[in-house]
Amino acid sequence: MARLIEHRKCEDGHSSVSCALQVLVYWATSFNSTIEAKVEEMQSTMAAEFEYLWALFEPGKIMVIENFRGMKGLTACVSLVGVEELTDDDTRKLRLTVQTIDTASGKYGYHKQIFTIRSFVGKEHVCDLGLYPLSYHKDSQELEKRLVSRGREFIQLTSGDCFHYQQYEGKVFLDGSDVTSDWEGKRIMVDCALNKIRSSSVVPKITRGRGNSWLDPDKLTDEELLICSGTVPAITMSGGTMGAAAIDCLRPVEWRDISVAKNVGLADDTKAKMEIVMQVAKAGFGHQQSTVILFHGDGNSGKKWTVEVIAEELRRPNFIILPFSHPQSSPMEWTYEFCNRWGAIMHVQEPINAMLDRGRHVPPAHFIGLECLVDDLRTLKGVVCFMTTSHAKWIQPELWPSVTFGVEFKKARAKGVTLIWSNVVAKAGVELSDKEIQSLAQEMDKISQINSVVKLALGLAESEGSKPGLEHFERARDMRKEFLEGTEVGQEMNHYT
Structure with missing residues (x-):
């Protein structure tokens, strides 16, 4: 559109420009002004209409995603890769492709995910969409600082053997669950190189990841650190429940020398x-x-x-x-x-x-x-x-x-x-x-x-x-x-x- 307007300005007089091109340029200029006004309105009111929602999602921008991977209460940042508007059964929707740096697929590195926003009537609060630009977050600077720090910790931990089979206390999320499972005070084991193999057996088998290409924490930019998922595979030591743990929810197990047993209800x-x-x-x-x-x-x-x-x-x-x-x-x-x-x-x-x-x-x-x-x-x-x-x-x-x-x-x-x-x-x-x-x-x-x-x-x-x-x-x-x-x-x- 910008090139079209520039082309219009470079023409020598109205006589050299067709009426159709003039109409198109006029429409494009008007549409651009309308979109800019709508974006300014959304920024000031934090409310969006589906008709103009696409204007918020520009590929390459950093987005905030709530309930990351279905984990209730977990916030992460992702990089927007692509935007596409689709119609399915007369229902319009935006299909957004985002990527993070994590271990979810068993291969350490960039991992793409699809996020969908269905059409809605009236206006919706931008932050209620589940995925929205980082600049719209109420504490965007503080969130960015915290997630960059978490990303740096994530890369440092996952790039060395010190994190393998490490025991922690904290929260474990079940992937895709609407409910956050919280094993507060109980032992969990996390390993960033673990791949989960769900077999038909009652026994969950866990094997080490192979062929992982570890990223260098010293060579990543703040923007790359920002989109590190900060989640690692985890298994609870009691019951064998498998899920994912956010590293900022984990506390290393503190071991002490205990020489006296704690007896409860025994002879x-x-x-x-x-x-x-x-x-x-x-x-x-x-x-x-x-x-x-x-x-x-x-x-x-x-x-x-x-x-x-x-x-x-x-x-x-x-x-x-x-x-x-x-x-x-x-x-x-x-x-x-x-x-x-x-x-x-x-x-x-x-x-x-x-x-x-x-x-x-x-x-x-x-x-x-x-x-x-x-x-x-x-x-x-x-x-x-x-x-x-x-x-x-x-x-x-x-x-x-x-x-x-x-x-x-x-x-x-x-x-x-x-x-x-x-x-x-x-x-x-x-x-x-x-x-x-x-x-x-x-x-x-x-x-x-x-x-x-x-x-x-x-x-x-x-x-x-x-x-x-x-x-x-x-x-x-x-x-x-x-x-x-x-x-x-x-x-x-x-x-x-």
């Missing part, structure tokens, strides 16, 4: 028995950075659980899976799978054997769950220890030695090999190299060898349990070395002290 002798269990746990993991979490109570009788956390300095990623309040009502095959940076799959094991009652054929009624993990993944080369609960296979005590504090390694095939390391082997300081992990996860004949080592170490630990912990840990390590000496496996494996 008087429960605390003493639990302290014995925790002493065993401390003896086994005290020389490492570790987190030990104990749950016990009688879920069948409706009693509340007792929870004790013994946490030393927490500097590396760790994993906690909380048992359900009613284990028997949960599916037997319920499982969480996490794939760590070293390629090993950590798997919550069942059945288990409570350390205090090792060797007994009847599960202790007051121990519904014991969960122990070692967060020093680098030292253990991918071996992480869990303990959880299920009544499904307590009747098979012969399986207990091979699953106590176990870690399961699976091949990426339908018929995967399952290898289980005992807690005794882990506590003995037996560490796995990357080569060992890969070797053990690929060959079926390793199962019997590992189980034999586990049984030897377990028997040794039981027979000499009264001696100082490190002494029989060292002997268990030596037995492992002797057991593998002379074999092909023994020649290939590296032994760590």
Whole structure:
């Protein structure tokens, strides 16, 4: 239109311009004045008519979007890519294409979304449209400053390993939900490299993102930081609910060294028995950075659980899976799978054997769950220890030695090999190299060898349990070395002290 008006001015006299062109130029000039007046009116009154709504949306401009991705109460900024007016079943609507920088699609970078505004009668408040120019926000400068800061934090966190599997407290939003789910004060796990795979199974599987191209936080402009979504995939540690978390709603978990259990509605002798269990746990993991979490109570009788956390300095990623309040009502095959940076799959094991009652054929009624993990993944080369609960296979005590504090390694095939390391082997300081992990996860004949080592170490630990912990840990390590000496496996494996 501007070119048309300029062309009109450059013509030499009215005689050289056709009447049609004069009419068109007159109409264009009048229309332009009308639109400018309407835009000024919308800016002053904050009310818009659908007929002139398109004038608010200029590609390349920054827009504010409310309830981002259906998350109630979450505000974000997006970049407008395209505007198109459509008619569907005699209903006019504007289809707006916007883009953000986020991880929603599993590929880190720009992610496009479609936003639609249907025609309406009369006038609507601009900010009630759900998507509107940043300049129309009542506190646009403050919002821009806050979102740029959030975008910088988002990029810095997501561009390094420090954010993987980090535990937080705060709000988690269910994608597309009209209701904001708020797990205030409860544990959630977030990882910017997670992709969600929704299977038909009751178990949500989570795998690490592949082929991600991390953005450089130092090379992004403020405008690019402004459109960072600031949301990351999240899973609640209780119930396994999956959603998204806004990073400005998250608080890092503060770990403290707690040596006394909090008992609620349990028998008087429960605390003493639990302290014995925790002493065993401390003896086994005290020389490492570790987190030990104990749950016990009688879920069948409706009693509340007792929870004790013994946490030393927490500097590396760790994993906690909380048992359900009613284990028997949960599916037997319920499982969480996490794939760590070293390629090993950590798997919550069942059945288990409570350390205090090792060797007994009847599960202790007051121990519904014991969960122990070692967060020093680098030292253990991918071996992480869990303990959880299920009544499904307590009747098979012969399986207990091979699953106590176990870690399961699976091949990426339908018929995967399952290898289980005992807690005794882990506590003995037996560490796995990357080569060992890969070797053990690929060959079926390793199962019997590992189980034999586990049984030897377990028997040794039981027979000499009264001696100082490190002494029989060292002997268990030596037995492992002797057991593998002379074999092909023994020649290939590296032994760590």
